[in-house]
Amino acid sequence: MRTRVGVGIHGWGVYIPRYRIKVEEIARIWGYDVNYYVKSLMLKEKAVAGIDEDVATIAVEAAKNALKRASIEGSKVGAVYVGTESKPYAVKPTATIVAEAIGATPHVLAADIEFACKAGTEAFQICTGLVASGMVEYALAIGADTAQANPGDHLEFSAASGGAAYVLGPDDSRAVASIEGSVSYVTDTPDFWRRELSPYPKHAEAFTGDPAYFRHVVNAARELMSQLGLRASDFNYVVFHQPNGAFPLRAAAMLGIPKEKVLPGLLAPEIGNTYAASSLLGLAAVLDVAKPGERILVVSYGSGAGSDAISLIVKDGIEERKNLAPTVRDYVNDKTYIDYGLYARFRRIIRYVR
Template identity: 50%
Template sequence: MKTSNKVGIYGYGAYIPRYIIENSVIAQVWGKLSTPIKSKTFPSYDEDSLTIAYEACRIAIESSGAPRDRIGAVYVGSESKPYAVKPSGTVLVDALGLSRNTLSADFEFACKAGTEAIQAIAGLVSSGMIDFGIAVGTDTSQGRPGDELEYTAAAGGAALIISRADDGVLAVIEASNSYVSDTPDFWRRSGEKYPRHLFRFTGEPAYFHHIISSVRRFFEEYGYSPKDFDYAIFHQPNTKFPQRVAKMLGFSMEQIKPGLLSPIIGNTYSGATLVGLAATLDVAKEGDRILLASFGSGAGSDTFSFLVTDLIEERRAKPPLKAFLDRLVTKDYSTYVRYRGKLML
């Protein structure tokens, strides 16, 4: 997909909570011997997907100087909304002091709700319906105690402000693509606290099939190949999957390195690829081209190509993601259980 008018990223910001728990600590509780990642973030008792979104949006707005009164859409992608019914975006509008003449909705598509929001906003901006829009991917995902997901389900989020390229963007969205199919790898019914999944079925027929289909189709359609990209970010539910999918598609470990955060912060679900993109933009230079491929269970994958412009230096996120990585502190299982509300009866 290409927009009729060129659009791009005007500003960005990412946020992760301060607390991490090591996989070895969780494994000790449940008597497991091997673990998928090293550690994962979890939200403090007073954080949720909305407060994480707020931080990411605030950093994006303040770092880029985006005009608050010209933001015409706030779309929040999340699978861990604080409310089942009551939008997060309206709180963001009032908390960030944005114009109330704005579109606002919550998007849900498992882990790709955030990239879905980018697609929608890119279209709105390109068509001229709005001047600026914010797409957020944010989650405080939950894993049932003892379940495989408990090792990786993490918290974090990122926000992208999208505008027309002629308003001055730090990266142009060159093209995008989306691929979906009915694949029941992972789900959560209404009213349930924890999601369910089909174990190894989440791999080959779900994650790998959809990302590879989406990226290959994108390459065919627009004539790209892995060597055209300086960096790539793939959805990262663990350490292994993004490395393997990169290799299968012909990308090197160097290309995915800056955006591969799951070993330390875990799977931030709707936040995952956007946080990876933010970390990559934190180090990218003018002229760099970045590929991003998300994955959402159920299932689908969005692919994007971003071309970094000369505005990158002045628009970089302040603070960068690294500032949040530098303040991480390790907590024990009992603090994790308490902060996540797992003891509430």
């Protein structure tokens, strides 16, 4: 998919809560062999939202950072879309909270997008279309999650919290990266789901691999390259959705992409799987270090299932924007370790009678 007029990224911003729990600590509670998680899945620790943090607060912090880099007022934003699977309200948009907090209300499109971990790039695609059509000048696409996992489930080792926000606008001189093109690859593949009123998601274990993650990610990437007439070697950086540290590297290998191009955007080992924020956080980490002229491939994956593949070209002027807000590395390095007890309290796993 290519827009008739150019659309670009004007600002990127992230937020990662400062609390971390190590996979050893989770393994200790449930008596699991930590080696599987550390060696096979390449997970070390994950980011945990504080007791007063949720998707709305994470999205607002990320959005503010993105606005700083874009150097525009919140009132200039014409659309706010929040992609998430852990919204604070089942009914009542997170996007209106974000819009209000950044001063974008009232003349603003706003909605929450749900597509498991693909919701963030889905928001990105919608915003791209809105800007390209001329309906809005600037649109804010956010992926944010405080991912839940059934206590003791394998997912508990990775389900993490974080958010990334992108201000999209015309591909003019103020844009820091051009959106070259994108594709979406979507099928009905029930590998992971959460039914209404269920507190935690369920999944089909190994089925989430080949027929789900790898098929969608690899096919989306191949289709995009084919449409744009590009080869894997044309990309300087590749970012995949990161359910763990190992899957993105295996997907890269299947596409003939060397590990070195994946590592700059690979955050799962240090912060876990931030769900709808995962691939967008990886992209932000790459933008933090990318040079003008470099090409970036981003491929998300959302269970249920689908992948968005997006190609971006970094533009001049990115350098002076990098220091306008904290980088992904700033947030990754600012951390406080917590034990399982505090983690259970922060994530409200402890039942409390009011």
